[in-house]
Amino acid sequence: MVILLKVPPKSMFKFMCVSKPWRRPISSRKLVKAHLKLTANDKESSHHRVIFQDSTGNFKVSRLPPLFQRGQKTELFDMGSPMENPTIYTRIVGSVNGLICLYSNLEEPVLWNPTIRKSKILPTFGAKLRRDCSYYLNYGFGYDESHDDYKVVAIQCISDDGGSYDTVVNIYSLRNNSWRTIDKFQGNFLVNSSGKFVDGKLYWALSADVDTFNMCNIISLDLANETWRRLELPRYGEGSYPLTLGVVGSDLSVLCPNCHEVTNSDVWIMKDCGAKVSWTKNFTIDHPKDLGEFIFFSPIFSVPSCQSSKGEILFLLPPVIMIYDSSTRQLEVAVPSEECFAAEIYVESLVDPVLIAHNH
Template sequence: MQKRNRLESPPHENHAPSPQSSKRSKKAEPSPLFVKPNFPQEIIVEIFSNLPVGSLLRFRCLSKSCKSFIADPFFIKKHLEKTQNDPKFAKKRVLLYACDPRNSNSFRSCSLNAVYKDPSIDSIEVACPTKEFQGFDRIVGCCNGLICIHSRDTLFLLNPTLGIDKRLPDLGFKRRGAFRTVYGFGYDASVDDYKVVRVFTHQIKGFEYASKSIVRVYSLRTNSWRRIQDLAFGTPDDNTGKYVDGSLNWSAFRRQETGFSWIVVSLDLAQETFKEVLQPCYGDGVSDKSLEVLDGCLCVLCNYVGLYIDVWVMREYGKRESWTKLITIPYLSGPGFELFSSRRPLYVSGSDEILLHIGVKLILYNPKENTFRIPVIDEDHIFYIFQAAIYVESLVSPFVINHH
C-alpha cells in the first residue's frame, strides 16, 4: 500500500453521509490548499522552503498537518539552508541598536535589500526583554536567525522573526579587582547545539600585568553552563567573539618583553580548545586593528588614522596564505563619523558595494566609483545607530534544538 503524504487529507468514505455527519465533516474540512495534496513530499518541501518565514507562520493556521510540517526539524534546517544561500539577500535583515530623537534606545530592524535599493527605508521595533533593565545593551552575535544580547550581566537569545526570546541561566559571579568580561555566540554543528561563551579575565593579586581568564560555555541543548579550559593566550580585547566556520574568534593582547602584541585567538566550538590564528603582514603605519566578520570570513580592519582603512579577509578559515586585502576605504570626517569611533563592515553586495557601520551611521561605499552614500532609515525612530548586525529570517527557536 502506498504511504500517504503527511499533508494528505484522509480518504473519503464510499457511502453517502447522513445530514448530521455531513455538517460535522463540513466543519472539519481542511483548508482548500491541502484538499488535493497530490505532490510528492519532496516537492512540497522544496516549494515551502523557498517561502519567507512570515508566509509560513500564516500557513500554520491552515491545518494541524501544516503546522506540524512547518515545525518539523528537517524542514526548519532545509528552510534555513535555502535562506542562507539566497543570492538576492531578500530574507536578510539589519538589526540596529539605535537612539531615537527623544533619546530613547531600542532595537529595530530593516530590510537589507531596502538599505541597498530604496531611497527611504522603514524599520520595525524588535521586542526585546532587555527594556526592563534600562541599561546599554550589546549585540553578542547573530547565528542562523538567533540573536544573543547582553544587558547588565544578563544574556538573552531571541528570534526577532518569530518574536520569541529566552533568558539564559545566571552564572552568579563576584566582581573582583581589575576585570574584563567578553562573550561570544555560535553554532556547534557536530552536536547540533548553539553555544554562548563567557571569558572572565581578572588581575592576579600582587602581579601588575598578570591575569587569569576563566571560560564558561552555555549549551542550549542542556540549558546549563560549564567550565572549560582557561584562555592562556592573552587578555581579550574584543567585547564579542566573531563566529566563523564553527569557531569563535577574539582579538587579544599578549604581553612580551618589548610590550604587548595584538593577536587573534580562536575557540573551536566542537573541541572546545583554543589556538592562535596566524595573521598576514599588514605593513607599516597601522595605528590600530579590529577583528570583524564579512561575508562569512574572518576580517581585520587596519586603521591608518586620517587616511584610510584597509580591509583584510581570510578566504579559507585557518589558512594563513588565504589572507587577502579586499578593499581600501578612504577616511571619512564630519558629524557622526568622529575618528571612526566605531567601524564595522556588515555586508558586500554582488556589485561589491560594501555596507559599513561607521561612527553612529550606516554607510554604503562603492569602490568602483569611490563614492559614499548614507541610506535614510526611519528618521522618526532612528537618530544615532550604536550597533548594527546582519541576521537571516529563520524558524530556529531559542527553546528547542532541532534534530533530524
Template structure:
C-alpha cells in the same frame, strides 16, 4: 547552518496526510456560497513540501496557525534545517540594530525598518547567528536568545562568578554567540576579567550549550591575554576575538572552536604583524576580515580559513576611525561599513566613495549592528523532536 543537506528518509518527515487543507491529497477552498471547490486535483505531499520550502519565513510563521498539524510540521527540526539550507543560498540583506532600549530589524536594500520592542532597560547585542540573536542587560544578570520571527525568547541565567580566597575586583565581560554544526548546537562564550592583587589581570572563560542548557568552564592558554573589545565574530565554526600576548608583545586573532571548545591562534596578514595600530575584525562574505587603521585604513579578508597566504587586501579607504565591514550589497558593488558605535554606511568599491545607508527614524547615537539571517530556528525548546503525526 553549515551541515550538508540531510538525507530525507520518509520516517523523519512529519506526515501531512491529515492537514485540513490538503485532505485526500487535494486542496479545497470554500466559495461564497459555502460549497467546497476543488482547486488542484491530486496534489501530493511531496508537492506540498516543495511549496512550503519556497515560502518566505514570515508566511510560514503565519501558516503555523492553520492547525496543530501544520504547526508541528513547520516546527519540525528536519523542516527547519532543510528550509534554512534551501534559503541560505540567497543573499542576506538584513541587519539587526540595538540602540539604547530599542531594537530594530532593517533591510539594507529596501530600507524598510521594523521596530520590535522598547525594552524597560538598555540591552547589549552580543551576536547574531542563523536567525537567533544574543542579548544581555547592562548588569549582566540575564542572557536572552531570541528568534525575532518566532518570538520565543530563551532566558539564560549567567554562570555564577565563583568567589576566590584572594581578593579581586570584577573588570567586566565580553561575549560571543555561534553555531556548532557538528553537534547541532548553539553556544554562548563568555570571557570575564578579574584583577587579583597578587597576580594582576586574569581572564576566565565559560561556554553555554543551548542543547544541554548548561555552562562549563574552559581553559585559556597561559599566553593568551585578550583585549576587552566588542563581541566575538562567528565564522567557519569558531568565534574570534582580537588578542594580545603581553609576554610576546604582539597582537593576534584568537578563536574558540565551538565543536571542541579549544582555543587556537589565527594568523594575521604579514603586513600587520608587529604593527602598533588599531585593529578590528569582522566577517565579510562568509570570510574572516580584519581592518587596520594604520599605515593605511585597509580591509583584509581571509579567503581560505586558517591559511595565512590567503589574506587579501580588499580595499583601502581614508577614514579617521576604524571601520568594520558588515555586508556586501546584493550586487556586490558596495560594502556596508560601521565605525564603532555609529550608524553604518556604504562604500562603493568601483567609485571609491561613501554614502549614507539612509534608514529613516533611527537618528543619531550609539548603536550596535549585526547581520541577521531569517530562519525558523527556535530559541526556547531547541533540540526537541517531534513524533510522526
C-alpha cells in the same frame, strides 16, 4: 514539504499557530533546517534584515536590499526588546541562523529570534561567574554544526588586589541548556568585546597590554572540539596600530588604518586552509580624517558587512550605516541616524531557541 519551503518565514510562523497538526511538521528540525538553507542563500537577500538599537535599548528592523538603493527611504519597524529592562547597555553579541544573542550588565544573556518573536533567557552562571571582581567580560555566539547546537561563550578576566589577572572561560550549550567551564587561552588580553563567528569558529583580537587596543595576534575557538588556536596578523607595515576584526561575506577580515593621518584603511581577508592561514589585502577605503581612529576603533564599532551584487559593501559604523563603493573607493552614508548605537545583519528563520532547549 516543497511548497512549505517556499513560504516566507513569517507566514510559516502564522501557519504554526493554526493547530497542533500544522505545528508539528513545520517546527520539525528537518524542515526548519531546509527552510533556513533556502532563505540564507537567497541571492536577492530578500530575507535578510538589519536590526538597529536605539538609545532606549529597543530595536528597529529594516529590510537589507533598500539600504543599497540610493535615494530610496529606508523603512524602520519597531521590534521592542526581549530584555525585561532594556537599556543602552544592552549589547548585540552576534547573529547566527536568525538567532540574535544579547547581553546586558543587568540581566542574563538572551537568545532571540525577532522573526518569530521567540526568546530564551539563558540560565545564570551560578558560582562560575564572579561579577563583583571582573575586569572585563567578553562574549561570543556561534553555531556548532557537527552537534547541531548553538553556543554562547563568556570570557571573564578576573583581577585581584595584587594587580594580577586570571581568565575564566564558560560556554553555554542551547541543546543542553547549561553552562560549563572549558580550558582557557594562554596570555594576553582580548580587544574586541564580541567574538566574530566564521565557519564554526569564534575569533577575538589579542593585545599584549590590557591598557591599549593595539593588536598583537588573533585567537580562535573551535566550537566543535572547543580548542584554541593562535593566528598571526597580516603583514600590513611597521608599527603597532589599533586594528578591528570583522566579517566580509563569509570570511574573517581585519581593518587596518594607514599611516598616522588615518585618511584611508586597508581591509585584509583571511583564508583558513587548515594548518595554514593566508591574508590578502582585499581593498583600501578612503575616508575623511574625522572617520579615523575614534569611530573605527571605538568599543561599539562592528564590521558585520554584506556585499551587494554590484560589489558594494555595507558597513555598520554606529551611529550611521555606510556603503563602500569599490569603483570610487569612497564611503557614503546610507542611513544617517542619531540614535543607532548598535546594528547587526540577520536572516529570517524559523529557528526556535525555546523549542531547541526544551527538546533536550
